[in-house]
Amino acid sequence: MTTNDSPVVVGVDGSPGADAALAWALDEARSRQASARLVYGFGRDLTYGSMAIYGNLAVPELPHVKAIARRQLAAAATQAQTLAPDVVVTTHDYADDAVAALLEESEHASTVALGSRHLGAIGSAVLGSVGAAVSARAACPVVVVRGPAALPAESAAVVVGVAAREDSEATLAYGFDFARRRSLPLHAVLCWHLDLLAEMMWRSEPPAPARVETWLLEALAGWREKYPDVEVHSAVVREHPVAGLIAASNAQHLLVVGTRGRHALAGTLLGSVSQGVLHHATCPVAVVPSSAG
Incomplete structure (x- = not known):
């Protein structure tokens, strides 16, 4: 039908x-x-x-x-x-x-x-x-x-790459709608910029600033209300977005990323990572234009 x-x-x-x-x-x-x-x-x-x-x-x-x-x-x-x-x-x-x-x-x-x-x-x-x-x-x-979608029985989720910018709304809209229709949990991942001194092993990796965690929770609040049946998890990781999202989407059902837009919060690196994840992800990848929401 x-x-x-x-x-x-x-x-x-x-x-x-x-x-x-x-x-x-x-x-x-x-x-x-x-x-x-x-x-x-x-x-x-x-x-x-x-x-x-x-x-x-x-x-x-x-x-x-x-x-x-x-x-x-x-x-x-x-x-x-x-x-x-x-x-x-x-x-x-x-x-x-x-x-x-x-x-x-x-x-x-x-x-x-x-x-x-x-x-x-x-x-x-x-x-x-x-x-x-x-x-x-x-x-x-x-x-x-890019590869097979993992099954719900395998604890698979919809992974959404969140950029701290205005056009992430379209990415989140697509991810939440998909998760609702497929009865899947949603895992929102924001990749914060790398600490270069920690990368060179000159010091331990510091956590992402608390304001970033707060911003992500606030960005998801409205979507949680709109989709109360979707189980939502969130994480801020210090990693380049391509590597971070590929790792987060391993053995998952779908990875959702957006196209490049104007940043609303300085410090994030998601930008246009679609081409990078398209070359290396092992599950299906959805690339959502900012106008699709």
């Missing part, structure tokens, strides 16, 4: 990473009571940077590329019907590159789901570039399935 007009969009290309993204997107569509929209973007610019993907081989003719796209979409739609027969699935192919296609789709989607590269092949590198570009520029949250 579909009651949400904004679909969950998933990029399809026939790779194992895209298959994992499809499974994640179907679960999310069911959770949102939304449809799933399978998208394949193909274009004539078959290059990666300045390098031709096909090397010295002849570039495939457009009708042949389009036929491949439609076969991939049909196979993915069949797979989706098997995995989630209760989710309405639509497909669309674009005679444009994948980044442009997915950015256009993000204007009307609730979420865009993408697979992640794990191999060193050219195709995997291209998929990685798509994930990086779309997550940085999409109009809606983008989830890159």
Whole structure:
């Protein structure tokens, strides 16, 4: 049954990473009571940077590329019907590159789901570039399935990277809504700047200033009231945000981070860490634009 007009969009290309993204997107569509929209973007610019993907081989003719796209979409739609027969699935192919296609789709989607590269092949590198570009520029949250989502039975949580800045509201809104729909606890993590003298082992690591702990608790207070059924934990850690959030999200269900915005409290380093965690996290990563809240 579909009651949400904004679909969950998933990029399809026939790779194992895209298959994992499809499974994640179907679960999310069911959770949102939304449809799933399978998208394949193909274009004539078959290059990666300045390098031709096909090397010295002849570039495939457009009708042949389009036929491949439609076969991939049909196979993915069949797979989706098997995995989630209760989710309405639509497909669309674009005679444009994948980044442009997915950015256009993000204007009307609730979420865009993408697979992640794990191999060193050219195709995997291209998929990685798509994930990086779309997550940085999409109009809606983008989830890159970096690894499997840990199960609630494994004490998994939704980890939200909180930056002391105004646009963390969108990140928290996404994290709390996701945690509520999935009946998961939420762990809010704020990474405070490193103590360089402690890093050089010239002195012990001092705790983060009390005002930072207080600010985080105050930032979460309104969300606790709005989502009383969500179990909330919070922590301030002295660590670079990429390393700190990767450690906090190990064996968790989802890591949520925001895009760069203006800081409201000097001293935090979260900034734009999405690209860093996208390269190293081992669970799905949601990148939330500041306008998504």
